[in-house]
Amino acid sequence: MTLTLSEIEAMSRIPRLTLINAITGYKSANLIGSIGADGVPNLAIFSSAVHLGSDPALLGIVTRPVDGAIKLTRHTYRNIHHNGHFTINHVHHSMVEAAHQTSAPYPDEVSEFEAVGLTPLWRDPLKAPYVAESRIRIGLEFVEEYHIKANNTILMIGRVLELELPDGCLDEAGNLDLKMAGSVALSGLDTYHDTQVLHRLPYARI
Amino acid sequence: MTLTLSEIEAMSRIPRLTLINAITGYKSANLIGSIGADGVPNLAIFSSAVHLGSDPALLGIVTRPVDGAIKLTRHTYRNIHHNGHFTINHVHHSMVEAAHQTSAPYPDEVSEFEAVGLTPLWRDPLKAPYVAESRIRIGLEFVEEYHIKANNTILMIGRVLELELPDGCLDEAGNLDLKMAGSVALSGLDTYHDTQVLHRLPYARI
Numbered sequence: 405m406t407l408t409l410s411e412i413e414a415m416s417r418i419p420r421l422t423l424i425n426a427i428t429g430y431k432s433a434n435l436i437g438s439i440g441a442d443g444v445p446n447l448a449i450f451s452s453a454v455h456l457g458s459d460p461a462l463l464g465i466v467t468r469p470v471d472g473a474i475k476l477t478r479h480t481y482r483n484i485h486h487n488g489h490f491t492i493n494h495v496h497h498s499m500v501e502a503a504h505q506t507s508a509p510y511p512d513e514v515s516e517f518e519a520v521g522l523t524p525l526w527r528d529p530l531k532a533p534y535v536a537e538s539r540i541r542i543g544l545e546f547v548e549e550y551h552i553k554a555n556n557t558i559l560m561i562g563r564v565l566e567l568e569l570p571d572g573c574l575d576e577a578g579n580l581d582l583k584m585a586g587s588v589a590l591s592g593l594d595t596y597h598d599t600q601v602l603h604r605l606p607y608a609r610i
Numbered sequence: 611m612t613l614t615l616s617e618i619e620a621m622s623r624i625p626r627l628t629l630i631n632a633i634t635g636y637k638s639a640n641l642i643g644s645i646g647a648d649g650v651p652n653l654a655i656f657s658s659a660v661h662l663g664s665d666p667a668l669l670g671i672v673t674r675p676v677d678g679a680i681k682l683t684r685h686t687y688r689n690i691h692h693n694g695h696f697t698i699n700h701v702h703h704s705m706v707e708a709a710h711q712t713s714a715p716y717p718d719e720v721s722e723f724e725a726v727g728l729t730p731l732w733r734d735p736l737k738a739p740y741v742a743e744s745r746i747r748i749g750l751e752f753v754e755e756y757h758i759k760a761n762n763t764i765l766m767i768g769r770v771l772e773l774e775l776p777d778g779c780l781d782e783a784g785n786l787d788l789k790m791a792g793s794v795a796l797s798g799l800d801t802y803h804d805t806q807v808l809h810r811l812p813y814a815r816i
Contacts, residue, residue, distance in 0.1 A: 405780070407773040412667060419784030424664035426786040427748055427773060429700050430795035430805065431661075432635030453634040454660045456672060457761040458627035461618060463634060464672075464765075466662060494635050500809045508814035542633055550756045554767055555663040559670075561760055567613040567633060574611070578625030580632035582797045589636035589795045589805055591788045594812070597805035599636065602794060603706045604801045608714035610725075 425451075426592035433495035433590040435503055436465065437524070437533040438483035445524045445533045446479045447506045447516035451590050453492055461564035463492065463544065466557055479512075481558065488546045489531040490562060493538035494587040500596045502537075530565065539585045541568040631657075632798035639701035639796040641709055642671065643730070643739040644689035651730050651739045652685045653712050653722035657796050659698055667770035669698065669750065672763055685718075690766060694752045695737040698768075699744035700793040706802045708743075736771065745791045747774040 412420065431451040438446045452466035467481045484490045495503040502520040510519050517524045517533070524533035527543065534541045544562030551558055573581045582599070589597040618626065637657040644652045658672035673687045690696045701709040708726040716725050723730045723739070730739035733749065740747045750768030757764055779787045788805070795803040 405775050405777055407775070409771050412770065412773065413665075415784070417665065419782065420667075421664035422784030423773075423780065423786055424667045424770070425661055426788065427667075427746065427770070428659040428661055428669060428698070429638030429640060429746075429793050430636050430788060432637065434635060452660050454658050454670075454672060455631055455634055455637075456758060456763055458630035459619075459623070460761065461626075461630045461633075462758075462761050464660075466660060466670075492634070497808060501811065504809075504811045505814050508816050510816060540633065540635075547760050548758075550758070550765065552662060552668075552754075552756070552767065554753050554769075555666065555668050557662055559756065559765060561758065563760075564618065564630070564633070565615050567618065567629075569611050569613070571611055574629065576625065578621070578628030579801075580629055580798060582632065582636060583803075587635050588808060589803070591805075592786060595785075595810045596808045597789075597795070598808050599795055599797075599803035599805050602703060602802045602804050603710075605707065605710045606800070608711050610714045610716060 422592060430589040430591055430597065433503065433588050433596060435493040435495060435506060435535050435538065436480050437491035437493060437535060438480050439487065439532055440479065440483040441486050442512070444513060445515045445517050446483055447522065447535065448480050449503050449506050456561065462547065462561055463564065464559050464561050466559055468557060481560070484546050484560060487531040490544055490546065491532045491534045492542040492544065493535035494540040494585065496537060496539050496586045497588050497598060498586070499537045500588060504594070534568070539570045540587060628798060636795040636797055636803065639709065639794050639802060641699040641701060641712060641741050641744065642686050643697035643699060643741060644686050645693065645738055646685065646689040647692050648718070650719060651721045651723050652689055653728065653741065654686050655709050655712050662767065668753065668767055669770065670765050670767050672765055674763060687764065687766070690752050693737040696750055696752065696768060697736070697738045697740045698748040698750065699741035700746040700791065702743060702745050702792045703794050703804060704792070705743045706794060710800070740774070745776045746793060
């Protein structure tokens with residue numbers, strides 16, 4: 405079936421955002437940890453983490469604008485601006501329901517860690533909480549941001565400061581075994597997947 | 611195990627880029643179709659497609675700079691600039707090896723479609739080729755780009771003009787069944803995965 409631009413625009417809001425959130429394919433499922441001036445640790449699920457480069461190691465996340473409708477990503481944005489640090493924590497298959505629940509609109513004074521039953525893990529000198537239940541954890545410092553004019557979203561860029569990985573998941577060639585680490589893949593807004601390796605292919609040559 | 615910043619920086623180049631390309635988690639596997647002023651259809655595998663918004667439907671891809679070392683993404687960048695259109699085509703599990711092979715450094719005059727054995731599919735008025743073997747295809751027009759100062763990469767933003775989906779994969783609520791469509795997930799640079807649904811969760815409420 406084909407959906408034209410006018411058919412996409414004619415869809416009602418929820419089915420359209422459900423569909424468009426799925427069309428890029430499988431996505432990462434990560435919890436972003438941060439803390440604000442009020443001292444409340446914040447945790448929010450994101451599927452927009454994107455690799456930007458390896459030397460230096462730079463990752464991006466896409467957030468809603470600060471004046472937008474979704475409070476949670478506003479907290480993440482505000483907190484990262486406040487102290488310059490954040491964490492990216494893989495959603496493990498045993499914590500999918502708690503991770504998904506962080507997307508509920510908790511009030512400012514409630515920490516999503518407590519609300520959903522996940523455990524903040526602090527590592528000096530990083531000024532942002534990791535998620536203890538995650539098996540792959542990334543500590544980052546904020547580098548720069550780009551305000552995307554086309555729809556008033558923000559690309560926030562962080563530099564990797566440290567990585568915490570489960571023993572046995574990383575080989576000497578740098579291969580990270582996400583399946584062994586128990587990370588899940590996300591499609592759309594709500595569907596979490598386990599994986600099976602189909603092919604591991606060599607570097608492509610002519 | 612923990613990798614500190616100095617340990618990450620001390621890694622040799624290939625293991626570091628192999629690792630850092632995997633740390634965000636599972637990624638989409640897409641072929642970007644484009645065509646340049648020379649009339650040669652170009653096809654390149656990307657794992658950086660990111661959802662930016664649903665109304666209008668906007669997606670981003672991250673490319674290397676035009677003066678960078680990797681020719682293929684230079685072609686994609688140059689072609690999208692040339693005529694303003696591109697396509698995003700999901701990698702289906704039956705075409706993983708051909709899709710991966712598009713990352714080989716073919717010379718300018720060689721179309722990756724021919725070189726890897728995939729079929730260009732043209733739909734008026736889109737000035738970019740789809741991949742006939744893909745089951746989920748997205749036609750886009752270029753909207754704007756952001757040059758990321760931190761590492762001289764480019765975020766290119768496209769607006770969805772049309773979607774082609776396999777029959778039966780989209781329900782009335784907008785849910786797109788990527789498993790039924792046969793799309794694969796990618797980890798790192800070279801490992802392609804099939805998936806199994808673990809959980810589909812309701813919209814989170816307090």
